[in-house]
Amino acid sequence: MRTILLVDDDSETRMTLRDFLAEEGFDVHTARDGQHALHVLEKLDPPDLILLDYKMPIMDGKQFLGVIRRIPRLQHIPVVILSAATREWSGAYLEVEDVLSKPLDLALLLSTINRILSGYSTAS
Numbered sequence: 001m002r003t004i005l006l007v008d009d010d011s012e013t014r015m016t017l018r019d020f021l022a023e024e025g026f027d028v029h030t031a032r033d034g035q036h037a038l039h040v041l042e043k044l045d046p047p048d049l050i051l052l053d054y055k056m057p058i059m060d061g062k063q064f065l066g067v068i069r070r071i072p073r074l075q076h077i078p079v080v081i082l083s084a085a086t087r088e089w090s091g092a093y094l095e096v097e098d099v100l101s102k103p104l105d106l107a108l109l110l111s112t113i114n115r116i117l118s119g120y121s122t123a124s
Contacts, residue, residue: 002117003027003044007037007064008053008082013102017051020106026113034059038067046077048117051109052096054083065095078116082109 004026008014011032018028029044031037033056041047050068054061061081068074084102097116100109 001025001027002049003029003047004049004051004113005029005031005037005040005044005047006051007031007034007056007061008051009033009056010053013053017104017109021113024110033057034061034064034067037064041068041074046073048077049113050077050079051113052079052081054081055085069095080112080116 002025004021006014006017006021006028007030008017009032014030014032018030021028029040029047031040034052035058037050037052038059052061052064059067061083065079068077079096081096081099082102082104083099098112100112
């Protein structure tokens with residue numbers, strides 16, 4: 001089973017996406033901000049993918065990415081940004097795999113996840 005860490009400060013979004021992804025067969029862990037996500041990652045094997053809200057209190061997406069990119073066991077995890085505020089940004093600009101605008105199209109989210117994960121070995 002593929003593991004996803006979902007980081008979003010909006011509890012309704014977090015729970016809706018968690019339930020949707022779990023129904024699609026993913027093992028989903030959640031965090032409410034970047035700092036909480038770092039605590040979750042300390043307790044987990046590295047997930048196969050991180051879905052990351054960009055604008056959050058305490059530690060935003062940019063700060064979180066800056067930290068995990070310096071940690072060898074976490075730096076190669078693919079990341080997809082989920083944000084209403086990044087419509088004009090590309091994944092390459094943010095140094096992530098993709099950027100999806102909120103409100104999310106769940107079919108697009110799922111196809112994006114599957115496309116990214118199909119490019120990564122399950123043994124990683």
